[in-house]
Amino acid sequence: MYHEPTSLLRFTTAGSVDDGKSTLIGRLLYDSKSIFEDQINAVEAASTKRGKEQIDLSLLTDGLKAEREQGITIDVAYRYFATPNRKFIIADTPGHAEYTRNMVTGSSTADVALVLCDVRHGMVEQSKRHLYIASLLGIEHIIICVNKMDLVGFDQAQYDAVVQEFSEYAAKLPNQSSGLQYVPISALEGDNVVHASDHTPWYDGQTLMQLLENLEVTHHQGHQQLRFPVQGTVRVDTAQHPDYRAYTGQIAGGTLRVGDAVEILPAGRTSTVTSIETMTGTLETAVAPQSVSVRLADDIDLPRGEMIVRQGDTPTVGQELKLRLCWLSETPLNPGRKYVLQHTSNATRCVIKDIEVVLDINTLEADPEKKTFATNDLGRIVVKTMKPIVYDPYEKNRVTGSVILIDEATHVTVAGGMIV
Amino acid sequence: MTKNTPSLTHLQLIEAESIHMIREVAAQFEKPVIMFSGGKDSITMLHLCRKAFWPAPVPFPLLHIDTGHNFPETLAFRDNLVEEFGLKLIVGSVQASIDKGTAVEETGKDASRIRLQTVSLLEALEAHGFDCALGGARRDEEKARAKERFFSHRDEFGQWHPRHQRPELWRMYNGRRNVGEHFRAFPLSNWTEMDIWQYIYKEEIAIPSLYFAHDRECVVRNGIILSNSEHLPPVADETPQVMQVRFRTIGDMTCTGAVASDADTLEKIIDEVATTRTTERGARADDRRSETSLEDRKREGYF
Numbered sequence: 060m061y062h063e064p065t066s067l068l069r070f071t072t073a074g075s076v077d078d079g080k081s082t083l084i085g086r087l088l089y090d091s092k093s094i095f096e097d098q099i100n101a102v103e104a105a106s107t108k109r110g111k112e113q114i115d116l117s118l119l120t121d122g123l124k125a126e127r128e129q130g131i132t133i134d135v136a137y138r139y140f141a142t143p144n145r146k147f148i149i150a151d152t153p154g155h156a157e158y159t160r161n162m163v164t165g166s167s168t169a170d171v172a173l174v175l176c177d178v179r180h181g182m183v184e185q186s187k188r189h190l191y192i193a194s195l196l197g198i199e200h201i202i203i204c205v206n207k208m209d210l211v212g213f214d215q216a217q218y219d220a221v222v223q224e225f226s227e228y229a230a231k232l233p234n235q236s237s238g239l240q241y242v243p244i245s246a247l248e249g250d251n252v253v254h255a256s257d258h259t260p261w262y263d264g265q266t267l268m269q270l271l272e273n274l275e276v277t278h279h280q281g282h283q284q285l286r287f288p289v290q291g292t293v294r295v296d297t298a299q300h301p302d303y304r305a306y307t308g309q310i311a312g313g314t315l316r317v318g319d320a321v322e323i324l325p326a327g328r329t330s331t332v333t334s335i336e337t338m339t340g341t342l343e344t345a346v347a348p349q350s351v352s353v354r355l356a357d358d359i360d361l362p363r364g365e366m367i368v369r370q371g372d373t374p375t376v377g378q379e380l381k382l383r384l385c386w387l388s389e390t391p392l393n394p395g396r397k398y399v400l401q402h403t404s405n406a407t408r409c410v411i412k413d414i415e416v417v418l419d420i421n422t423l424e425a426d427p428e429k430k431t432f433a434t435n436d437l438g439r440i441v442v443k444t445m446k447p448i449v450y451d452p453y454e455k456n457r458v459t460g461s462v463i464l465i466d467e468a469t470h471v472t473v474a475g476g477m478i479v
Numbered sequence: 480m481t482k483n484t485p486s487l488t489h490l491q492l493i494e495a496e497s498i499h500m501i502r503e504v505a506a507q508f509e510k511p512v513i514m515f516s517g518g519k520d521s522i523t524m525l526h527l528c529r530k531a532f533w534p535a536p537v538p539f540p541l542l543h544i545d546t547g548h549n550f551p552e553t554l555a556f557r558d559n560l561v562e563e564f565g566l567k568l569i570v571g572s573v574q575a576s577i578d579k580g581t582a583v584e585e586t587g588k589d590a591s592r593i594r595l596q597t598v599s600l601l602e603a604l605e606a607h608g609f610d611c612a613l614g615g616a617r618r619d620e621e622k623a624r625a626k627e628r629f630f631s632h633r634d635e636f637g638q639w640h641p642r643h644q645r646p647e648l649w650r651m652y653n654g655r656r657n658v659g660e661h662f663r664a665f666p667l668s669n670w671t672e673m674d675i676w677q678y679i680y681k682e683e684i685a686i687p688s689l690y691f692a693h694d695r696e697c698v699v700r701n702g703i704i705l706s707n708s709e710h711l712p713p714v715a716d717e718t719p720q721v722m723q724v725r726f727r728t729i730g731d732m733t734c735t736g737a738v739a740s741d742a743d744t745l746e747k748i749i750d751e752v753a754t755t756r757t758t759e760r761g762a763r764a765d766d767r768r769s770e771t772s773l774e775d776r777k778r779e780g781y782f
Contacts, residue, residue: 067489095755134644136625137618139671146489150671160646167648290502293535300534307531309499309650338533339682349491350498350531363506387646401651404506422760461649475648 065141068276070171071150071198073162073189078175079206083246084138085116090253091268109150116246127154135165145272148321159420159435160387162189163475166196166338167461170276173267177202178211178243182224184421190225191423194232195437195477196384197457200274202240204267209245218243229354231423233383234454242267283347285313285321286374286451286459287367288403293352305336305352311403311458312451313369315345315353320370323361325447329370330355348458364405366449366459374451374459378444379412382462382476383453386432390473394431397469399465400444400471403458407446408467415439432474439479490678494527497666499693500649501531501613502631504664505538506656508611511664512569514600515541517553518729520615522560523675524667526684528613529564539613540567546592546599547574548710548731556687571603587712592735597781601637604661611654611662619671623774629668635659637780672727672753679743692725692743703736 072080088094106115138149150165152158166172170192176186186203193201203225211217229239242251243259244267250256253268265273287308295303319332334354335342345351353367363369369372386392392411400409417429417438429438432438453460464474487495494573504511513528515521532645543557561568573595582598585591602611619627620631628644645653654662667675679686696707696719705711707719710732724737725748742748 065489066486069493119501134626134641136622137669138625139619139669141671141673146671146674157544164648168650172599290499291506293532295535297534307502309495336533339529346487348495348499349487349504350495352533399655401653403651404503457649461651463648463651463653465653465655468651470657472645472648475646 060127063361065144066276067146068171068271069148069150069169070173070271070276071152071162071165071169071193072173072175073152073165073185074194076178078185079246080151080175081243082116083173083175083204083206084149086246086249086252087268088138088394089116090249091140091142092426100155120304142268142272147271148207150246155364159188159192159437160385162192163196163385163387166193166198167192167457167475169196169198171202171271171274172198173204174208176221176225177207178205178217178221179207181221182228183235183440186225187228187423188420190228191232192385192437194234194237197234197453197477199276200240201237202242202267202270204246205243206242206246208243208259209248213243213250213256214244215259218262232355236454240264240270242270251297281293283312283456284374284451285315285367285369286311286347286456287315287318287353288405288459289363289365289367291363292361304358305334306367307350307352308367308404309350310345310347312456313348313372314347315351317343321355321358321367322370323359324366324368324373324449325376326361326365328357328359330357330359332356336355343405364403366403368449374449376447376449378447379441380444380448380450380462380476381415381439381441381479383479384432384436384438384440384474386434386436386474388466388471388473389434390469391434392432392474397467399467400442400448400462401465402448402462403451405446405448406465407448408445409442409464411440412443413441415441440476443474447455450478452479490674490681493669493674494530494678496528496650496669497524498531499530500652500664500666503652503654504611504613504631504666505532507652508662510607510609511539511611511613512542512604512607512609513537513539514559514612514614515543515568516615516729517543517549517557517687518615519675519679519690520617520667520670522684522686523670523678524613524615525560525564526682527666536565540569542571542600542603542607542609542612544571544596544603545573545733546596547572548592548708548733550687550689550706550729550732552687552689553729556685560685569603569607571599573599575599591731593731593734594776594779594781597776597779599639600772601780604637607663610656611664613666615667616665617670617675618668619673627665627668629665631652631663631665632656633661633663633780635697637661639663639778639780641778673749676745676749676752679711680749685728689726689729690748692723692740692747693735694721695724696720697722697724697737704739705734705736706732708732 136151152161152165174189181279205221244251289306290308293305322329333356335345336352394411397408416425419426451459460478462476466473573592576599582595628647697704698717725740742751
């Protein structure tokens with residue numbers, strides 16, 4: 060157990076207090092024994108203070124003072140728990156329309172999305188929005204937690220109706236490779252969250268925790284084409300390391316091997332990988348997303364922002380990008396301004412060439428009235444960059460297919476974009 | 480997914496994430512510094528910094544804010560580390576801030592210099608012109624840390640604004656700033672206490688002896704076991720007693736609680752952490768002052 064190899068799963072949850080999201084997370088932590096006594100004591104004390112008779116599990120995920128005063132969640136909160144086989148990172152995000160930016164942020168690094176719905180209300184606008192964003196951000200697995208089953212007497216017909224509703228909507232999702240799964244649960248009572256429920260004999264699937272423990276994720280992306288964005292150069296000239304030069308970075312896709320014939324883009328030079336190094340030893344191969352240092356056969360001046368790829372497996376090099384965009388800033392997009400586009404370790408200025416479509420955040424259909432992006436808007440734009448960008452479509456690689464836009468004047472991150 | 484590609488373990492994944500982030504700090508800032516407390520988290524962070532730039536030396540100096548109430552073991556360990564890895568050490572002194580009147584000593588039996596550290600920290604960052612301070616804080620430690628960014632923007636007064644944090648998407652970090660503003664960077668954000676211990680074990684990282692069970696003269700105050708020392712204001716009717724203890728976190732001698740323990744090896748510590756039923760900061764008197772102690776300190780510019 061001292062260095063037991065365990066896997067890592069990152070998942071996101073979105074929803075409001077009404078869906079029972081905080082209660083569900085509290086239940087996952089509590090039933091998996093990830094809560095400590097002093098945390099339970101603190102929550103019991105807080106429950107009593109707020110006039111509650113029973114321990115309120117939702118208080119386990121209670122946030123900042125500013126949030127408690129207003130009874131809302133402002134931001135993405137990260138939470139951690141582990142079972143013997145897997146470590147979990149939860150990106151817990153509020154689900155209201157005005158917090159789309161938080162959902163996008165939480166989803167950008169997630170392998171799995173939990174979408175909560177109240178069985179009595181079925182699929183509401185908020186669940187559609189979360190489903191849409193999870194799919195847009197390329198999340199592989201989406202689990203629909205049909206909650207509050209205790210309030211309908213664990214009625215299978217009502218559960219089936221909700222499943223039907225979601226399945227029909229799934230055809231409209233932007234990314235058809237996202238897989239949907241369903242679990243009937245009661246977060247309040249704990250049914251099918253960690254422990255299988257006696258109240259749902261008609262359900263023979265896995266509990267939510269079993270699903271989370273067993274889902275296969277491909278986050279190391281070793282099957283993809285080799286992508287190595289250069290972060291920096293390490294240069295040393297000592298007795299032990301004479302005239303040493305290596306390029307540092309985190310592999311963004313595929314497998315790097317000693318002996319690989321590689322190409323450097325956008326410069327277009329070629330070379331061979333002579334060594335893959337870490338402080339604790341050299342490697343014959345390294346896979347995404349390992350952080351390593353790479354040495355090449357040729358002495359090349361290779362600045363930050365260049366990308367090492369395998370010859371014959373090259374990405375696109377271009378200066379005009381079509382982006383699916385989520386606008387995150389309170390200041391609307393101004394098409395006349397220049398923005399900084401950050402892509403892996405590369406940054407360049409860009410101009411907005413075209414605003415193709417802005418969606419209505421509730422219906423997720425094109426809104427012809429909207430001419431530009433305001434906070435939380437989703438849509439599609441075309442940008443022209445000053446320097447060439449070495450990229451893949453987002454659906455092929457989430458790292459080399461994503462960008463952020465930064466306001467040059469305020470330095471604030473104003474948008475996230477996925478390359479089409 | 481091809482079944483035959485080797486899967487990376489959770490430790491390899493979070494290590495890769497941290498090293499990538501540390502290299503981003505080096506690339507995006509002109510004068511970063513490591514906030515070094517001498518505790519296991521900042522020691523782990525330093526180890527990751529060494530890995531990020533090896534075989535070149537760590538390109539950041541260490542900044543230690545000395546309250547004057549540190550455990551002697553921490554200071555000795557710090558000095559050895561600095562010498563072994565050829566690092567540059569800067570010490571910011573709380574006593575110096577008190578002497579020049581920018582910080583005012585608390586009084587009473589629970590007096591502590593924890594809040595005063597913020598004053599000395601901000602003074603040191605400004606005096607040296609550091610534009611990014613790397614910290615070993617983890618999001619699992621406390622609810623106010625759970626919403627912290629990897630790259631956390633601070634205004635010209637060093638203050639944190641939780642409502643106006645920059646969104647952080649994918650693995651892109653935005654360290655752009657105006658003159659006078661600085662950033663805090665937290666490469667261990669996604670690590671838990673258990674991850675740290677498993678990693679220290681796997682990488683054979685040296686840590687101060689305080690973490691291992693040993694005999695020590697202690698007093699028990701408000702349910703917290705405190706090391707008896709000249710810095711701890713005495714209370715009538717308290718008799719110090721020798722106990723077998725170890726520390727789960729290392730801070731000031733006046734507020735860092737010990738736990739009764741016989742875990743004198745890393746293996747035993749990991750076993751203990753796996754079965755323990757209280758949080759790591761549960762023995763920190765500084766966090767027990769109110770429901771929002773750490774949140775309030777963080778807004779002011781604490782670590």
